[in-house]
Amino acid sequence: xxxxxxxxxxxxxxxxxxxxxxxxxxxxxxxxxxxxxxxxxxxxxxxxxxxxxxxxxxxxxxxxxxxxxxxxxxxxxxxxxxxxxxxxxxxxxxxxxxxxxxxxxxxxxxxxxxxxxxxxxxxxxxxxxxxxxxxxxxxxxxxxxxxxxxxxxxxxxxxxxxxxxxxxxxxxxxxxxxxxxxxxxxxxxxxxxxxxxxxxxxxxxxxxxxxxxxxxxxxxxx
Amino acid sequence: xxxxxxxxxxxxxxxxxxxxxxxxxxxxxxxxxxxxxxxxxxxxxxxxxxxxxxxxxxxxxxxxxxxxxxxxxxxxxxxxxxxxxxxxxxxxxxxxxxxxxxxxxxxxxxxxxxxxxxxxxxxxxxxxxxxxxxxxxxxxxxxxxxxxxxxxxxxxxxxxxxxxxxxxxxxxxxxxxxxxxxxxxxxxxxxxxxxxxxxxxxxxxxxxxxxxxxxxxxxxxx
Amino acid sequence: xxxxxxxxxxxxxxxxxxxxxxxxxxxxxxxxxxxxxxxxxxxxxxxxxxxxxxxxxxxxxxxxxxxxxxxxxxxxx
Numbered sequence: 001x002x003x004x005x006x007x008x009x010x011x012x013x014x015x016x017x018x019x020x021x022x023x024x025x026x027x028x029x030x031x032x033x034x035x036x037x038x039x040x041x042x043x044x045x046x047x048x049x050x051x052x053x054x055x056x057x058x059x060x061x062x063x064x065x066x067x068x069x070x071x072x073x074x075x076x077x078x079x080x081x082x083x084x085x086x087x088x089x090x091x092x093x094x095x096x097x098x099x100x101x102x103x104x105x106x107x108x109x110x111x112x113x114x115x116x117x118x119x120x121x122x123x124x125x126x127x128x129x130x131x132x133x134x135x136x137x138x139x140x141x142x143x144x145x146x147x148x149x150x151x152x153x154x155x156x157x158x159x160x161x162x163x164x165x166x167x168x169x170x171x172x173x174x175x176x177x178x179x180x181x182x183x184x185x186x187x188x189x190x191x192x193x194x195x196x197x198x199x200x201x202x203x204x205x206x207x208x209x210x211x212x213x214x215x216x217x218x219x220x221x222x
Numbered sequence: 223x224x225x226x227x228x229x230x231x232x233x234x235x236x237x238x239x240x241x242x243x244x245x246x247x248x249x250x251x252x253x254x255x256x257x258x259x260x261x262x263x264x265x266x267x268x269x270x271x272x273x274x275x276x277x278x279x280x281x282x283x284x285x286x287x288x289x290x291x292x293x294x295x296x297x298x299x300x301x302x303x304x305x306x307x308x309x310x311x312x313x314x315x316x317x318x319x320x321x322x323x324x325x326x327x328x329x330x331x332x333x334x335x336x337x338x339x340x341x342x343x344x345x346x347x348x349x350x351x352x353x354x355x356x357x358x359x360x361x362x363x364x365x366x367x368x369x370x371x372x373x374x375x376x377x378x379x380x381x382x383x384x385x386x387x388x389x390x391x392x393x394x395x396x397x398x399x400x401x402x403x404x405x406x407x408x409x410x411x412x413x414x415x416x417x418x419x420x421x422x423x424x425x426x427x428x429x430x431x432x433x434x435x436x437x438x439x440x441x442x443x444x
Numbered sequence: 445x446x447x448x449x450x451x452x453x454x455x456x457x458x459x460x461x462x463x464x465x466x467x468x469x470x471x472x473x474x475x476x477x478x479x480x481x482x483x484x485x486x487x488x489x490x491x492x493x494x495x496x497x498x499x500x501x502x503x504x505x506x507x508x509x510x511x512x513x514x515x516x517x518x519x520x521x
Contacts, residue, residue: 018493022486042492064440081503088499092492099488119391127389130378139521140377143437144388147370150433154426184446191247210510217514 007202013195017041020188026145034080038096040188044196045089046114052082052200057149060142069215072138075145076128077207078118079121081200113155226312231319240337249291253335256283261342264410273346273408281338281401285364285393287327287335292368293385313439316367322433324365325358348410359423363396363430370434373441396430399423 021040049192063071093111094104105111127144131137240246260279264271307316333354336345347353368389375385401418406416 035486035518037486037489038492041489041496062229065439084499084503088407090223091499092495095491095495096488107465116391116394123387123391125380127384128367136377139440139443140374143440144371144374146437147392147430147433150429151367151395154422155395195515203500203507207510208505210507212451213514214510217468 001113006198010198010202011197013191014199015142017188017192017195019104021192022186024188026184029099035096035100036185038092039185040192042089042092042096043189044193045085045092046110048200049089049114052078052085052196052204053117053149054080055204057145060145060149063138064140064146067139069134069138072142072206072214073211073215075142075206077211078126079206080207081190081204083121083125083188084117084203085196085200086114086121088116089119090114105181115151116155117152120152124148172174227315228318228322231311231315232322235319235323236400241273248286249331250334252290253283253331256286257335257342262386264343264426272344274405276343276346277405277408279343279403281397281404283339283358284328284332284335285361285390285397287331287366288361288368289386289389291327292324292365292372293382295343308442311397313442314435316442317373317434317438320369320371321362321366321434324369325362328361328365329358343401346408349407349413352413352416353404353407355420356400356407356423359385359403359420359427360396360400363423364393366427366430366434367396370430370438370441373438377441395426396423399426 017040021037026036041128056075059071059075059078064141090111093114097106097108097111098104101108124144126139128141131140248257260283264275264279335355336347339345368385371389371392372385375388376382377383381440399422403416403423
């Protein structure tokens with residue numbers, strides 16, 4: 001966790017993303033125009049959020065199998081950064097939508113799904129706050145975390161069936177599907193996803209280290 | 223062995239319910255009151271109500287009634303009683319009996335609710351069979367999720383509010399699917415067009431039930 | 445630091461990086477910031493990236509405050 005190579009990789013990937021994202025050649029599309037470059041910044045927020053929440057859920061499962069405070073700290077910190085990315089994803093999505101889809105919230109399934117994910121995980125934080133006994137807190141919140149994530153996954157399949165989406169790549173919008181296959185975007189997109197996710201993991205590990213020190217202090221005080 | 227435990231617990235739930243009539247009556251009154259308030263607020267004749275609104279409103283009323291009904295599941299049982307249950311039955315039987323009981327209760331409430339609702343706001347259901355099946359599947363989903371969340375909330379201080387906060391987002395998939403199928407039933411579409419949604423709802427129910435049975439023993443231990 | 449590099453490179457690109465590969469005949473009419481001018485909604489991307497940077501920086505500040513609080517704790521017990 002303290003090793004440095006992946007942090008350097010993260011910074012390099014993000015630098016590449018920002019520079020390449022602005023300078024590289026992108027497909028020309030009506031309505032989207034230049035804002036298609038948001039693919040490198042907005043979409044990785046979504047993918048990063050799901051990855052971080054998945055990691056959090058995995059650590060919750062690990063905790064239930066073998067109750068160790070370490071797992072609980074991991075679960076909660078990854079959930080926190082997952083929420084951060086979720087918020088950023090929703091806000092940037094709204095900004096992007098305001099200029100391309102004309103309204104900030106257009107009932108798009110991905111938007112709704114992200115909002116629901118935020119509701120669920122903010123409730124998770126609330127739950128953790130309202131439980132006092134540390135062991136009980138870890139156990140109960142681990143259960144809720146697993147339940148929450150398992151409910152979130154079917155939602156990904158259900159919501160798109162509800163409405164036609166303005167989102168590229170789903171519903172009635174075929175345009176982005178062509179772009180998904182466009183190699184020019186892929187060249188920056190894949191590294192971008194990895195870079196942003198690594199950043200999320202980095203922030204989580206910092207939070208974990210802080211929490212561990214805090215726990216050690218509390219333990220010493222007793 | 224397990225079966226006898228479950229049926230024993232189930233019988234106990236039903237007997238308690240029948241003895242303490244105020245609980246069921248309370249929920250029925252809540253249901254009637256909510257339906258009536260909605261009717262008064264909408265202020266339209268039965269035939270003028272658009273099926274979409276009729277449908278959505280019906281399910282929202284059911285949702286909140288369900289939250290209220292299941293709220294007393296774990297929240298109002300005393301600690302001594304809980305310890306007693308712990309000694310006589312395994313966690314899985316307890317949660318299984320609660321799920322079965324509340325599924326039946328919610329189905330019954332939904333049908334009665336449909337009666338009240340139809341009385342004041344009309345009953346445009348064209349495919350009653352599908353509607354009933356949908357209610358049953360939806361009730362199972364809601365009952366399971368709410369029972370599990372209720373047991374989680376029981377451990378925390380902020381009981382009633384926490385139940386709503388934790389439970390409502392998790393109920394969204396079940397709710398959305400039920401609303402969709404219910405709309406199909408209203409429109410009198412053939413069964414075949416709802417097979418996908420029924421399958422999804424069924425699988426969500428299966429997932430949540432399985433999770434509840436697996437996870438409940440972890441909550442139980444305290 | 446990143447922004448500095450980006451802006452330097454942006455200025456450099458003004459020397460002329462003609463975007464050659466068009467996919468379809470109608471493309472010449474689509475407004476793109478061929479030399480990264482403000483037309484073509486480039487500012488949306490800037491706003492998005494700015495928001496993300498702001499969010500991450502805020503979170504980092506929050507982490508920093510948590511560390512600061514720990515450092516201030518009387519550790520000798």
